[in-house]
Amino acid sequence: PETRAMQRAQAYLTGLGFREIYTNSMLSRETAERFNLPVLTAAGHPGSVVETLKPISQEMAALRPSLLPGMLAVMAHNQNHGHDVLRFLEFGHVFSKTAAAGVIVPGYGEHTSLLLAMSGPAERVNWTNKERQADFFDLKGVIEGLTGRLGLADVVYTPVYAPTWATQYHLEMRVGGRLVGVVASASEEVRSIYDLKEAVYFAEVNWDVLAAAAPDVAGVKYRPISRFPSVDRDLAVLVDASVQVGAAMTTIRAVAGGMLRRLTVFDEYRGDQVPAGKKSVAFGLRFSADRTLQDDEVDRMMARILDRLQNEQGAELRR
DSSP, X not given: OHHHHHHXXXXXXXXXXXXXXXXXXXXXXXXXXXXXXXXXXXXXXXXXXXXXXXXXXXXXXXXXXXXXXXXXXXXXXXXXXTOOOEEEEEEEEEEEEOOOSSOSBTTEEEEEEEEEEEEXXXXXXXXXXXXXXXXXXXXXXXHHHHHHHTTOOOEEEEEEOSOOSSEEEEEEEEEXXXXXXXXXXXXXXXXXXXXXXXXXEEEEEEHHHHHXXXXXXXXXXXXXXXXXXXXXXXXXXXXXXXXXHHHHHXXXXXXXXXXXXXXXXXXXXXXXXSOTTEEEEEEEEEEOBSBOOOHHHHHHHHHHHHHHHHHHHOOEEOO
């Protein structure tokens, strides 16, 4: 199952234009220490760096705690040779010292990591569009598409706005409540070290945990399209400006259950018609079932959703 999951991920990502690379698992001790950060290790609490006993050179004195330094070097190499659309992926092992039980070599941790990185134009200029640079949400969309392809449903993203040495801001990615990785915007300091001219966005995840949580794709079964009509409803609410829309969407999904087939955010507004410190968020909901839904049934569901949003996010209906 793990092999099938990796092949599925590789097919999906290369289909989106990512090129797979392989980088050296050995770094200088200085580089390994610099990138041995909780935000990159997907474990939250990295152990100390694993050193080699008799290094061939100072550039190969430690094992990598993260795939990021190798990836950044590859991006810089391609940039310096005239390439501006940079889309790379790498599956590779990362290492650290650890006191955790159940490891192959006592005192040492090792797992497969998946790193995606992108920089440069997302869309080229043509007769209908202007050139657009890739942004954070392009990469987040790729990660969401990947987890969807793997059949992972319980994925939660938590924004962290405080910068670290390596990131300007990032999302913590959890599956089943367990931290598995981050989606991040690289800091200017990191970019300056590798002389990268454009913004760099990357995601590093613990692939072993992600693949173990994914259902075996060999067991995926076809489900026919419902023969019954769907019902679309819009819901606009006022919430405090600090409320995360993702948390509100989680609440809606929890209340609606299997009847909810699609949930989107189609508007966010802050301005003259909204009280200070508030924002208006509008959701689009699509309901469907293996039968014809009645309007009063959907009305009751919408009332339950609004009630839960009021209790958990302090929302009020915008009229």
